[in-house]
Amino acid sequence: MKKRLTIALVAHDNRKADMVEWVKHNAELLSHHHLVCTGTTGRLVKEAFEELHIPADVTCMNSGPLGGDAEIAALVVRHQIDLAIFLIDDLNPQPHEADIQMLLRQCRVHNVPIACNRYSADLMITSTLWDDDSYVSSEPKYIYFKR
Numbered sequence: 001m002k003k004r005l006t007i008a009l010v011a012h013d014n015r016k017a018d019m020v021e022w023v024k025h026n027a028e029l030l031s032h033h034h035l036v037c038t039g040t041t042g043r044l045v046k047e048a049f050e051e052l053h054i055p056a057d058v059t060c061m062n063s064g065p066l067g068g069d070a071e072i073a074a075l076v077v078r079h080q081i082d083l084a085i086f087l088i089d090d091l092n093p094q095p096h097e098a099d100i101q102m103l104l105r106q107c108r109v110h111n112v113p114i115a116c117n118r119y120s121a122d123l124m125i126t127s128t129l130w131d132d133d134s135y136v137s138s139e140p141k142y143i144y145f146k147r
Contacts, residue, residue: 001029002131005082008072009037009045010064010103012089016044019087022118023048026125031056036072036081039063069099073106081107082130084114085121111139 007030011019023030023045035058037045042060049056062068075081084107094100107114115121129135 001032005033005130006075006080007033007035007125008075008081008084008086009035009041010069010072010084011038011041011087012064012092012094013040014089014092015087016041018118019085020044020048022085022087022121024052026122027052027054027056029125033057035059036061036075038068038072039066064094064099065096067099069096069103073099073103076103076106076110076112079110081112083124084112085124086114086116087118088116109140111137 009019009023019041027049031049031054035042035045035056037058037060039060039062042058046056046058046060049058061071072081072084076084084103086103088100104114106112113124115124
């Protein structure tokens with residue numbers, strides 16, 4: 001991939017091991033992009049790159065419960081995120097559920113691709129559309145009908 005992307009990486013506690021494994025599997029490819037992570041996920045991502053002796057551009061926000069999801073949602077709104085990988089723990093309640101839903105909603109509203117599992121993350125990160133200058137993503141069209 002030639003284009004440098006800004007990729008958000010977020011993982012709930014019970015999915016952090018999956019995120020680290022995914023990052024290690026894709027480390028060479030990810031090292032060419034700017035990664036924006038929530039707190040602990042970012043620390044673990046940095047450690048994974050250091051363990052592999054691969055330099056990486058990683059920015060850490062606050063942890064999710066302390067506003068990190070909201071910070072990343074704000075970057076989405078400002079069109080500063082190209083792709084989001086959000087490994088969600090769907091089996092346990094999260095104290096910051098409203099922020100999680102806000103981030104997911106902002107990605108949908110602002111047409112930012114978001115992967116919530118490793119398979120979709122692999123498909124998105126390896127898509128040839130990132131370097132296809134003829135591909136133009138259309139913004140969602142919200143049409144309100146009168147009743």
